[in-house]
Structure formats: structure tokens, C-alpha cells
Amino acid sequence: MVPFFHSVRLDADKCKGCTNCIKHCPTEAIRVRAGKAHILEDRCVDCGVCIRVCPNHAKVVHTDPLTRCKEFAYNVALPAPALFGQFAELSEPGAVLDALLGLGFDEVFEVPLAADLVSQAMRRFLQERGPGPWISATCPAVVRLIQVRFPELIPNLITLESPMEVAGAIARQQAIRSTGLSADRIGVWFITPCPAKVTAIHQPEALAQSSVTGAIAVSQIYGDILKLLPRAGSARRRLQASGLGLGWGRAGGENVAVGIANHLAVDGIHNVIDLLEELEMGRLQDVSFLECQACTGGCVGGALTLENPFIARVRLRKLAAQLPQVCSLDLAAMEEEWGDVFSIKGEIVPRPMTPLATDMYSAIAKMERLEIIERRLPGLDCGACGAPNCRALAEDIVRGRAEEKDCVIRMREMWYTRPDMEKAKGAKP
Amino acid sequence: MGLKPLLEMRFPVQGNDFIQAGEASSRIKRTLQQIGMESSLVRRAAIASYEAEMNIVIHAYHGELVLTIWPNLIEIVAADVGPGISDVALAMQEGYSTAPESVRQMGFGAGMGLPNMQKCADELLVETKVGEGTRVVIKINL
Ligand SMILES: Nc1ncnc2c1ncn2[C@@H]1O[C@H](COP(=O)(O)OP(=O)(O)OP(=O)(O)O)[C@@H](O)[C@H]1O
Ligand code: SF4
Ligand SMILES: [Mg+2]
Numbered sequence: 001m002v003p004f005f006h007s008v009r010l011d012a013d014k015c016k017g018c019t020n021c022i023k024h025c026p027t028e029a030i031r032v033r034a035g036k037a038h039i040l041e042d043r044c045v046d047c048g049v050c051i052r053v054c055p056n057h058a059k060v061v062h063t064d065p066l067t068r069c070k071e072f073a074y075n076v077a078l079p080a081p082a083l084f085g086q087f088a089e090l091s092e093p094g095a096v097l098d099a100l101l102g103l104g105f106d107e108v109f110e111v112p113l114a115a116d117l118v119s120q121a122m123r124r125f126l127q128e129r130g131p132g133p134w135i136s137a138t139c140p141a142v143v144r145l146i147q148v149r150f151p152e153l154i155p156n157l158i159t160l161e162s163p164m165e166v167a168g169a170i171a172r173q174q175a176i177r178s179t180g181l182s183a184d185r186i187g188v189w190f191i192t193p194c195p196a197k198v199t200a201i202h203q204p205e206a207l208a209q210s211s212v213t214g215a216i217a218v219s220q221i222y223g224d225i226l227k228l229l230p231r232a233g234s235a236r237r238r239l240q241a242s243g244l245g246l247g248w249g250r251a252g253g254e255n256v257a258v259g260i261a262n263h264l265a266v267d268g269i270h271n272v273i274d275l276l277e278e279l280e281m282g283r284l285q286d287v288s289f290l291e292c293q294a295c296t297g298g299c300v301g302g303a304l305t306l307e308n309p310f311i312a313r314v315r316l317r318k319l320a321a322q323l324p325q326v327c328s329l330d331l332a333a334m335e336e337e338w339g340d341v342f343s344i345k346g347e348i349v350p351r352p353m354t355p356l357a358t359d360m361y362s363a364i365a366k367m368e369r370l371e372i373i374e375r376r377l378p379g380l381d382c383g384a385c386g387a388p389n390c391r392a393l394a395e396d397i398v399r400g401r402a403e404e405k406d407c408v409i410r411m412r413e414m415w416y417t418r419p420d421m422e423k424a425k426g427a428k429p
Numbered sequence: 430m431g432l433k434p435l436l437e438m439r440f441p442v443q444g445n446d447f448i449q450a451g452e453a454s455s456r457i458k459r460t461l462q463q464i465g466m467e468s469s470l471v472r473r474a475a476i477a478s479y480e481a482e483m484n485i486v487i488h489a490y491h492g493e494l495v496l497t498i499w500p501n502l503i504e505i506v507a508a509d510v511g512p513g514i515s516d517v518a519l520a521m522q523e524g525y526s527t528a529p530e531s532v533r534q535m536g537f538g539a540g541m542g543l544p545n546m547q548k549c550a551d552e553l554l555v556e557t558k559v560g561e562g563t564r565v566v567i568k569i570n571l
Binding site: 151152277280281282283350352353355356357358360361363364367368370371395 | 435436438455460462463464465466468469471472475476479498536545
């Protein structure tokens with residue numbers, strides 16, 4: 001299997017080896033070894049939780065600088081819906097499009113507009129495919145989570161691309177048509193709130209290649225946009241997207257835009273995990289459409305945003321209310337013009353966590369050892385060993401990547417019960 | 430059975446404890462995943478043991494789940510001390526439930542637990558004695 005690409009990386013110089021990230025990681029994918037955090041590649045889903053909790057800012061996301069535009073003859077910006085919720089004084093969302101053009105992009109294609117189209121495609125999908133339950137595949141952290149922890153739910157994923165991918169595919173074709181340039185001379189840049197989207201660009205799950213060239217973090221481009229935001233009332237461009245498309249940037253917005261009965265929206269990766277557990281157990285039969293977003297508040301809560309997600313969420317709702325509530329574009333006409341840019345064409349494959357051993361007999365033997373070791377550990381789940389809890393350390397030990405003496409309490413016990421220590425009672429180590 | 434079990438793990442379950450409820454079956458699920466069992470088997474075992482665990486929580490006083498892996502099958506035994514079941518055939522029917530209103534409020538009591546176990550298992554045995562308890566044996570072939 002191709003190894004995971006990960007957008008979330010460690011800046012080893014900044015990492016102090018604290019236990020914040022290991023304790024918060026929803027898939028137990030981080031260990032501290034020799035004073036530095038390490039990401040277990042087969043478990044990380046790029047949700048970005050560790051970026052938010054790291055007090056030393058040692059978790060970094062591999063995004064592109066604006067200067068990469070120089071490598072291309074023509075550049076298109078794809079602003080995410082969440083970007084529009086970042087600015088306090090913004091009265092007209094179109095002003096953000098102006099600012100992006102002011103920064104040197106040759107064209108802007110609104111991801112909220114692609115969201116409008118994806119909403120229509122989803123509505124059609126749900127009507128054609130029956131009751132489900134169907135899970136939206138638009139949050140790439142959720143898709144990876146399902147591949148890693150809930151492979152049985154892969155058939156429940158809606159096989160439609162995310163608004164980002166659709167926006168990229170249409171924008172690239174438009175650029176080719178309007179400039180006559182070849183595809184490789186056109187740069188298409190997603191302005192991203194999200195580390196998982198960066199991963200989805202560099203290693204798309206079911207595509208040979210993403211239509212998007214790279215990703216520029218909202219947090220990086222924020223200051224540049226802010227400087228160029230025109231005063232209220234002077235925006236030249238207007239948003240073409242509807243309020244519903246813009247609403248995709250916040251939790252619940254996708255549900256509203258798709259407008260199907262028996263829907264459910266859940267945000268925050270821990271909540272998503274709980275809900276998928278329920279679903280996998282077959283206990284959510286009356287839900288037909290599930291919007292799952294890894295970030296609290298939805299994409300406005302993405303790890304690469306700056307504004308408080310709750311504030312951004314309200315702001316996005318207000319902006320969306322000013323826009324028309326119907327999309328100006330027709331799905332069938334767009335398909336006619338640009339081809340099927342909507343369906344996920346490849347296969348989303350299971351990527352289950354590596355078992356303790358490849359054959360069942362040795363895995364079971366390791367499982368027995370794991371149980372015995374776990375019983376010897378103190379059960380404090382303190383994290384000082386570098387694993388998120390005692391059971392995880394026991395697992396690491398049987399996997400051969402940790403030792404029992406990594407537990408400070410076990411270490412002290414072992415010291416005191418050494419034969420020579422028994423003799424020299426009372427002596428301090 | 431003649432054969433030697435490869436692994437045996439026991440998980441206590443407390444009646445009426447809705448906070449701990451589900452933990453035994455999620456430990457079973459995780460164990461099977463770590464051993465590298467196929468995900469469809471893991472799912473069937475997880476659903477069946479969850480239903481069996483919830484039945485102890487809801488209908489019995491206390492009990493335990495025992496996971497045993499044999500060379501050819503996964504066996505989950507849910508044994509409890511409790512009121513027992515007076516009519517097993519009736520209890521096995523979809524929609525039959527004696528769960529009280531308070532439990533239905535929590536989303537249980539659809540009368541689907543035993544039928545679900547039946548669907549997930551290759552073999553299901555229910556041994557019960559009114560006034561003493563119940564023993565449910567779930568077998569899933571490897
Ligand atoms: N361990 C048990 N002890 C006593 N009675 C039980 C036990 N398990 C099941 N029963 C009886 O069998 C009935 C049917 O069980 P079943 O699991 O199918 O449905 P339920 O538990 O009532 O509802 P659901 O499982 O859908 O939440 C129960 O309502 C109860 O009367
Ligand atoms: S909720 Fe949005 S920002 Fe967060 S991981 Fe998913 S797609 Fe990215
Ligand atoms: Mg039941």
C-alpha cells in the first residue's frame with residue numbers, strides 16, 4: 001500500500017516533548033519518544049487537533065507560499081466558504097474576491113459556488129440511491145477516519161467529490177479555454193482552512209491527481225487580504241454563490257443546502273467518532289443523510305483559520321442571509337459544459353490500522369502479552385511514558401516500539417525490587 | 430470442543446449501569462481489530478456483543494461477557510444473573526420487548542437485540558432459567 005501522505009508535520013526544534021498532543025489525538029496517533037513527538041503515519045487522519053492544542057506551535061502544516069504562483073503563467077484562487085467568515089468588517093463577501101485579484105491572482109473561482117452545485121448533485125444522488133444512511137465524503141479527515149477506523153462504513157460514503165475538487169476541475173478547464181495555455185502552466189490554489197484538504201490535494205483518495213495545484217493557508221494569506229479589503233460598498237465583484245453555498249463553511253450548512261429529510265449534522269472529531277460507532281452498530285437506521293465534519297463548528301473551525309469558530313460561524317450565517325437563497329447555476333447544464341466533474345471515480349479503499357502481527361496466531365500471542373503487561377501498569381493514563389494511556393503503552397511494548405521501563409512508575413518499582421535493592425533496604429536510588 | 434482456545438478474555442457487566450454500558454463490547458471490537466480479524470467479522474461480533482451486553486444492562490442484575498477465540502471460530506458468551514426469559518421463542522421475535530418506558534426513552538427496547546444477534550451469528554444459543562439467569566452463546570465462524 002502507498003504510504004500516507006501527511007500535511008501535518010512536526011517542527012522538532014519547537015517540540016518540547018510535552019503530552020498535550022498525545023492526550024488529545026482522537027486516533028491515538030502520536031507518541032513522544034526521546035523527548036520529541038512522532039506521528040504514527042498509519043493512524044493520522046490529518047484532523048488538525050494537535051495543531052490547535054500544541055502550546056509550542058510545533059505542529060506545522062505543509063502548505064504553499066503565495067510566491068509559488070510565480071511558477072505558473074496563469075493563477076486561479078479557490079477561496080473556501082470558511083474564508084469569508086474570517087473578517088470582522090466585511091459587509092460584502094465580494095470584497096474578498098477583489099482582494100484576491102489584488103494579490104495577483106488572474107482569476108477567482110468561488111468554492112461556495114461549487115458547493116451549490118455539489119448540493120444539487122447530492123440531492124440527486126440521495127433521491128436515486130434510496131434511504132441510506134449515506135455519509136457525506138466532503139470532509140477528508142472524516143473520509144480518512146472511516147478508512148482507518150470504520151472500514152465497514154466505506155459503502156455508505158456518498159461518491160461525490162468535495163466542492164474544492166469540483167471548483168478546481170471547472171476552474172482549470174475555464175482557464176484553459178480562456179487563455180489557450182496548457183494545463184501544466186495553470187496554477188489552481190485552494191485557500192484552505194484545513195490541513196486535511198492539503199492532504200487531499202497531494203494524495204487524493206480516489207483520484208490519480210487532484211485538479212488543484214496546491215493550498216495556501218487561510219492563516220497565511222489573511223493579513224494580505226485584510227490590507228486589500230476595499231471599504232464597504234466599493235466591492236466590484238459580487239458573489240455568484242447562493243447563501244446556501246456559502247453556508248457550507250459552517251456545521252449544518254451542508255444539511256440545509258442539500259435539504260433532505262432525516263438528515264443529521266455532527267461536528268467535532270470526537271463527536272463524529274461516537275456517531276460513526278453508533279452507525280456501525282446499526283443503531284441509526286432512521287437517518288438518511290449524515291454530514292460529518294471533523295472540526296468543531298465546521299470548516300470555520302479548521303486548524304488553519306484565525307477567527308474564533310463560533311464568531312466566524314455567526315458571521316458566515318449573516319453574510320449568507322444577504323445572498324439569494326437559490327443557486328444561479330443548473331447542474332445538468334454544468335455537466336453538459338464541463339463533463340462529470342462530480343462523481344468520485346476511483347475507489348475509496350480500507351486502510352485499517354496495522355494489526356499486532358500479520359498472522360492471527362502471533363497476533364493473539366501478542367494480545368495475551370499485551371493484557372498481562374497492561375495489568376502490571378499503574379492505570380494512571382498519565383502520558384509521561386509518551387503514550388496516550390497505559391493500554392497504548394502496553395500495545396507499543398508488544399509492537400516492539402517501547403519498553404516497560406518507559407513507565408516511570410514501573411521503573412521505580414523495578415528498581416526497588418531488584419535483588420540488590422532488596423538487600424540494601426532503605427537505600428535511595 | 431476438543432480444541433484449545435487461543436484466547437480468552439472476560440469483561441464484567443453491571444445491570445442498570447448505563448454509563449459503563451457498551452464498554453465490554455467496544456473492548457471486544459478493539460481486540461478483534463488488533464488481532465487483524467477481517468472488518469466484516471469484527472462488525473458482526475461487535476454488534477452481537479453490544480446487543481448481548483445491553484440486554485444484561487437492561488434486563489438482568491449483573492453478568493459478564495467472555496470472548497473466546499478458537500482456531501475456527503469466535504465465541505462470545507453473555508452470562509447473567511437475572512430474571513431469565515420465560516418464552517425464548519417469543520423473545521426472539523422482532524419487535525417483542527418488555528423494556529420499561531424509561532429505557533425506551535433512551536432509545537432501547539425496540540425488540541431488535543436478539544433478532545440482530547441471530548443475524549450476526551452463525552449460531553446462537555439461548556439458555557435460560559426463570560428466576561436465575563440467562564446465558565447467550567454467539568458463535569461466528571472464522
Ligand atoms: N439477559 C436477559 N435477561 C432477561 N430477559 C431478557 C434478556 N435478554 C432479553 N430478554 C427479554 O427478551 C426481550 C427481547 O430482547 P431483545 O434484545 O430482542 O429486545 P429488547 O432488549 O427489549 O430491545 P432492544 O434490544 O431492541 O433494545 C426483552 O425485552 C426481554 O424481555
Ligand atoms: S471540517 Fe472542514 S476544515 Fe475541518 S477537517 Fe473537515 S473539511 Fe477540513
Ligand atoms: Mg436488547
